[in-house]
Amino acid sequence: METDGLTTGFDDGDVDLSDETQDFRFLANITKKGGAGSIPKRGEKDFEPDGTNLQSSTLDDSRNAMFQALSVERSHTGKTRATATWHPTRRLAQIHEQRGVLFKAMGRADKTGTMWLLPEELMYMVERGSLECFYEQEQEIQTPAGTDGKSEQGININVPMSVQAVYAAALEATGGLERYQVYSNLKRSGYIVFRDPEGQFDDLFRNVGYEYKAPPPVGRGWNIWGLGIFGALFNNVFWGTGKGDPFQSMLAPGAYRSYAEMYKRLAIPRKEITWTPTAKAGGEKAKTSPFTVTYHVWKPRPNFKKSAPGPPDFYVCVVSTLDTRLPSLAEIDGLFKDIPEVDRATAREKGLYQGLKEGRRNVILATVDYGVISYMKFSDSRFGDEMLDVDPPAKGKGKPGNKGGKGGAPAKK
Amino acid sequence: MAETSANGAAAAAASTAPNKPPYSGKPKRPNYNLIHADPLPVVLYHSPPLIPHNPLSLLHHLYLFFFPPVQSHNVKYIGVFSPVTMSVEVRDPTAVLDLWNKGFWGKGSLSRSEPTWLNRELRRLGDTQVSETSEEITRRRRDQRKEMKKERARKEKEELQKVKEAEAKGTEENGSASSGKPTIADPKVVVGLEAEISGLDETVAAAEHPHPSIPAEETGLPTPPPSSDELNTSDGESKTEVVNIGTETLPVSVPPTSESPPAQPAKVVRFDSNTSTKEIPAQKKVTVQNQEHLQLMLSEAFFLSYALGILSVTTKDSAEPLPLEETFKLYLRYATFPPLPESSTSLTKLNPDNSFLINYVVYHHFRSHGWVVKSGVKFSVDYLLYKRGPVFSHAEFAILIIPSYSRWEGRDENIGKEWYWLHSITRVNSQVKKTVVLVYVDVPTADEVEGWDCEKDGLKNVLAKYKIREVALRRWIPGRNRE
Numbered sequence: 028m029e030t031d032g033l034t035t036g037f038d039d040g041d042v043d044l045s046d047e048t049q050d051f052r053f054l055a056n057i058t059k060k061g062g063a064g065s066i067p068k069r070g071e072k073d074f075e076p077d078g079t080n081l082q083s084s085t086l087d088d089s090r091n092a093m094f095q096a097l098s099v100e101r102s103h104t105g106k107t108r109a110t111a112t113w114h115p116t117r118r119l120a121q122i123h124e125q126r127g128v129l130f131k132a133m134g135r136a137d138k139t140g141t142m143w144l145l146p147e148e149l150m151y152m153v154e155r156g157s158l159e160c161f162y163e164q165e166q167e168i169q170t171p172a173g174t175d176g177k178s179e180q181g182i183n184i185n186v187p188m189s190v191q192a193v194y195a196a197a198l199e200a201t202g203g204l205e206r207y208q209v210y211s212n213l214k215r216s217g218y219i220v221f222r223d224p225e226g227q228f229d230d231l232f233r234n235v236g237y238e239y240k241a242p243p244p245v246g247r248g249w250n251i252w253g254l255g256i257f258g259a260l261f262n263n264v265f266w267g268t269g270k271g272d273p274f275q276s277m278l279a280p281g282a283y284r285s286y287a288e289m290y291k292r293l294a295i296p297r298k299e300i301t302w303t304p305t306a307k308a309g310g311e312k313a314k315t316s317p318f319t320v321t322y323h324v325w326k327p328r329p330n331f332k333k334s335a336p337g338p339p340d341f342y343v344c345v346v347s348t349l350d351t352r353l354p355s356l357a358e359i360d361g362l363f364k365d366i367p368e369v370d371r372a373t374a375r376e377k378g379l380y381q382g383l384k385e386g387r388r389n390v391i392l393a394t395v396d397y398g399v400i401s402y403m404k405f406s407d408s409r410f411g412d413e414m415l416d417v418d419p420p421a422k423g424k425g426k427p428g429n430k431g432g433k434g435g436a437p438a439k440k
Numbered sequence: 441m442a443e444t445s446a447n448g449a450a451a452a453a454a455s456t457a458p459n460k461p462p463y464s465g466k467p468k469r470p471n472y473n474l475i476h477a478d479p480l481p482v483v484l485y486h487s488p489p490l491i492p493h494n495p496l497s498l499l500h501h502l503y504l505f506f507f508p509p510v511q512s513h514n515v516k517y518i519g520v521f522s523p524v525t526m527s528v529e530v531r532d533p534t535a536v537l538d539l540w541n542k543g544f545w546g547k548g549s550l551s552r553s554e555p556t557w558l559n560r561e562l563r564r565l566g567d568t569q570v571s572e573t574s575e576e577i578t579r580r581r582r583d584q585r586k587e588m589k590k591e592r593a594r595k596e597k598e599e600l601q602k603v604k605e606a607e608a609k610g611t612e613e614n615g616s617a618s619s620g621k622p623t624i625a626d627p628k629v630v631v632g633l634e635a636e637i638s639g640l641d642e643t644v645a646a647a648e649h650p651h652p653s654i655p656a657e658e659t660g661l662p663t664p665p666p667s668s669d670e671l672n673t674s675d676g677e678s679k680t681e682v683v684n685i686g687t688e689t690l691p692v693s694v695p696p697t698s699e700s701p702p703a704q705p706a707k708v709v710r711f712d713s714n715t716s717t718k719e720i721p722a723q724k725k726v727t728v729q730n731q732e733h734l735q736l737m738l739s740e741a742f743f744l745s746y747a748l749g750i751l752s753v754t755t756k757d758s759a760e761p762l763p764l765e766e767t768f769k770l771y772l773r774y775a776t777f778p779p780l781p782e783s784s785t786s787l788t789k790l791n792p793d794n795s796f797l798i799n800y801v802v803y804h805h806f807r808s809h810g811w812v813v814k815s816g817v818k819f820s821v822d823y824l825l826y827k828r829g830p831v832f833s834h835a836e837f838a839i840l841i842i843p844s845y846s847r848w849e850g851r852d853e854n855i856g857k858e859w860y861w862l863h864s865i866t867r868v869n870s871q872v873k874k875t876v877v878l879v880y881v882d883v884p885t886a887d888e889v890e891g892w893d894c895e896k897d898g899l900k901n902v903l904a905k906y907k908i909r910e911v912a913l914r915r916w917i918p919g920r921n922r923e
Binding site for chain 1: 478479480482484485486504513600603604607746747748749764765768804805806807808809810811827828836837842844846855856857858859860861862863866875877878880882892893894895896897898899900903904907908909910911912913914915916917918919921922923
């Protein structure tokens with residue numbers, strides 16, 4: 028009873044509105060002076076010219092509204108003007124005075140109370156016009172003698188940087204254009220984004236006020252090992268070992284009282300549940316792998332504290348489509364290793380399907396294809412830990428509830 | 441043997457609603473919980489209740505333990521390996537019915553999934569005792585959708601006409617020199633659009649009256665299949681079928697019918713609900729030779745043969761069932777196309793990087809955890825996972841097998857697929873609300889499996905050496921995860 032998808036329509040969770048071309052007329056309501064217009068509902072999409080004036084005038088209106096919105100003069104009040112100085116050798120920007128709400132989730136202060144910004148934070152703030160950045164020539168480089176350098180230093184200091192200049196100076200230190208694109212995309216969507224501590228180049232940012240490492244897995248696979256050993260012993264004692272039929276049927280004919288009993292015999296025990304990388308794949312290779320967690324991401328929340336952010340909501344790994352392909356098993360394994368894991372019971376709370384989809388842990392891969400970002404969540408699913416109900420629902424004398432329960436999620440349609 | 445009157449499936453469907461009078465409302469769905477109660481084609485043994493303080497009962501139970509009165513599966517089904525379709529064919533109607541009802545094995549060679557060809561044929565010839573098939577329901581839904589689209593196109597056209605008329609009036613009133621907005625529309629485009637809309641009408645009309653003489657292709661629109669038979673063969677799987685019929689010499693002639701000519705549409709006679717069931721002698725009964733068989737994927741067939749031990753496979757050359765190791769070798773050879781030569785596959789020097797083995801490992805893995813595993817070729821994946829079965833719910837997971845060679849010396853690990861490939865597959869599957877699961881299979885080396893063919897349970901040990909790791913994929917959209 029498969030449908031071919033057209034009837035089911037779109038999955039709301041999967042339709043990204045930003046993928047479509049916007050009708051910018053709603054901007055006219057916002058940019059109008061004192062216009063308390065609300066954002067209108069999206070209308071029907073036009074695919075081709077139909078020859079009416081109505082359509083062309085609608086298109087013109089939309090285009091004009093967009094230009095109008097873009098041409099609005101942007102200004103800053105003196106009160107919230109924040110400035111910073113870019114330090115090329117340290118590859119950080121020093122904040123002179125912190126003003127504005129953005130610092131709640133950005134930057135970090137050192138022991139002296141000076142606030143420092145990471146290059147991506149600096150770029151993001153300069154780009155959106157919240158910060159003015161100045162360039163400082165370092166004394167050590169420019170003035171080795173130290174006598175005539177003073178005047179030069181005086182000149183170099185307080186040179187304001189354009190957005191282009193900030194890009195040129197700081198982009199490399201962000202780890203590449205792709206990383207910055209993902210960073211700014213997430214920030215603009217409202218998220219709180221910090222680099223993974225492993226990816227920090229400066230000690231100031233490296234220690235974080237939250238536990239982000241997975242506790243070492245304890246005793247996982249014990250049961251299966253135990254069963255395996257005892258099972259083998261049992262087999263040895265009762266059935267003899269060594270030579271025999273390699274094609275011995277897994278389900279010998281006999282009297283079985285439930286299907287679950289049969290399925291137990293059909294299961295193939297795998298000694299290791301988690302995959303352990305061999306010497307070939309581990310070590311050096313794993314460290315240089317592009318598949319490492321790049322950003323820790325928190326959902327926007329009003330009471331967010333930089334010093335004690337709590338565990339992140341998402342882990343994001345940024346890769347470029349230019350130099351990566353679908354990750355190999357070793358790469359996937361290395362990626363998951365950095366992420367804390369929930370136990371089976373917690374995963375199952377959301378139901379069987381949801382639990383498998385979310386997995387024990389998951390990481391969001393942001394693949395950047397020439398500036399186009401697509402996010403995909405990779406979840407460590409562990410289908411092997413879940414055994415479905417195989418026995419038919421108990422033949423019901425007045426047990427309708429049981430019937431539904433066994434079936435699990437009700438059939439769609 | 442195949443021409444059992446009103447076939448088994450129909451009988452099963454009918455038996456679930458035995459004494460109900462036929463009524464004209466929406467046809468009731470058969471009780472799938474009853475029909476598909478068993479997840480495997482084996483028999484359960486329901487022991488009598490144990491009464492602990494009764495020594496006789498204890499003794500009885502002891503006796504039953506050592507001499508069970510019921511064998512779970514002494515039945516052996518026979519399948520014929522078909523090298524052309526690379527599948528195993530089952531033709532015995534009771535076997536087909538059993539395999540479908542108990543675990544949804546295989547698919548009908550002339551149907552989308554459940555073997556319903558006979559029922560469809562009987563209904564087409566006017567048999568009134570057969571219930572509606574899923575193919576018919578699907579077709580009806582598609583027709584409704586077509587109708588809806590036609591209606592929508594008509595409304596859009598009307599709307600457009602109205603706007604145009606109003607605009608024409610406006611320009612007349614204002615005069616040609618008025619400062620009205622310039623018409624940028626290209627008249628050619630407008631003509632093209634109208635032609636397209638009228639073209640849509642034509643195709644719909646063509647679909648309503650299935651005369652293939654109307655050349656709907658001229659409108660440039662995808663033509664809906666003109667007749668039901670074509671619709672059934674449009675599913676892609678049937679390509680192989682055509683070949684099959686060609687090689688086999690099946691009787692393709694018009695199936696013999698008992699009485700009336702098949703071209704004449706049968707009358708559906710409705711009875712009042714108060715008429716007693718005994719007084720309905722006029723029900724029409726048709727006998728048709730069943731030309732459909734059940735096709736099993738090689739993984740399915742091997743699971744039935746090896747894991748459950750209820751299927752024997754023969755070849756076209758002889759009726760003698762092949763021993764299991766020969767079947768295994770056959771499948772290994774036919775894992776690739778063109779098939780490997782017989783000399784290159786030996787059991788002692790088993791190559792673990794054989795696509796049949798890798799596919800089977802994954803198949804067995806999910807089957808043994810209670811999933812119903814079907815082919816995912818329609819959705820560009822390897823397998824689909826159903827909970828309980830396709831009649832109960834849609835498949836939730838789509839399985840993509842990614843072999844991995846971390847234990848192989850000198851084999852480059854990172855020859856992954858390109859991202860666009862993955863994106864296209866996840867897009868297709870999110871349209872049908874399925875979650876794509878990457879199943880990484882870490883393949884053992886040839887050294888690791890050496891000597892398996894003289895061990896007891898050797899194959900099971902080989903299968904256990906493949907490591908499996910599932911990674912579910914979902915699109916993540918920043919705007920929808922903020923809460």
